[in-house]
Amino acid sequence: MTYSQEELDQLLDNFRNETSTASQLIRLAQILSEVITNNTEDDDNKAIRVAAAIILRVIQLETGTIYNDRN
């Protein structure tokens, strides 16, 4: 894990308040990618990964970096 929960919370707060800078968005996207691929047996794990995936896709949509993953 290359991030702390505190860092993620701060980045998510900024994202939610729509005050993120470009570099914060990039960092948040990196962390969310890590969250999505972090497959554990924890009961909450999949719910967190789904939420992370949706937020990451929103960031991609808003920054114009969304591409069809099936291509």
Added chain:
Amino acid sequence: MEWLQILTSVSALLAVIVAFAAFMYSRRRDTSLDNEKRIQGMVNSATEKIREDFSADKLTSADVRSRLDRIERITEKTVPRLDVLEAKIDVFWRNVAYDAARILHSPHPDRAELDTLLEAFQENKLDPSGMKNLIRKLEEVKQNRNGKFTNGDRMAAIVLLNVINQFEATDAA
């Protein structure tokens, strides 16, 4: 009168297009309340002169022709942008569905049938019958009657079901 009716209809269409485009482009930074005010402002501004002329009953057929031409020019520029936005939203939801399918996938013997269907979905290889089976299995996960699925499984299944239903409705239309 017929020209006025056409102009009114086209103006309404233009207002909707402008409002939608404004909403899509301003959503990133604005709150929903700001968006609502902004859209109202844009629609009011775009239709103000027309509304005034209608009330004063001073439109000539040359005015109508000129405005229809203007609306046509604006529409020609706006519609392609809406097509691009529609394509991006489409890719967004398809990718969300792909993510949900990947997360729901769980190589466990009890879930082999679901996993096979999810793999086919991710590879875009599901025929209509396979899609029906996938929807049935996702409903089972969502209902979780036997209690063997986690909340995360159910969340992924619900997201996937919603996206599939959305695209099936779009395809049917």
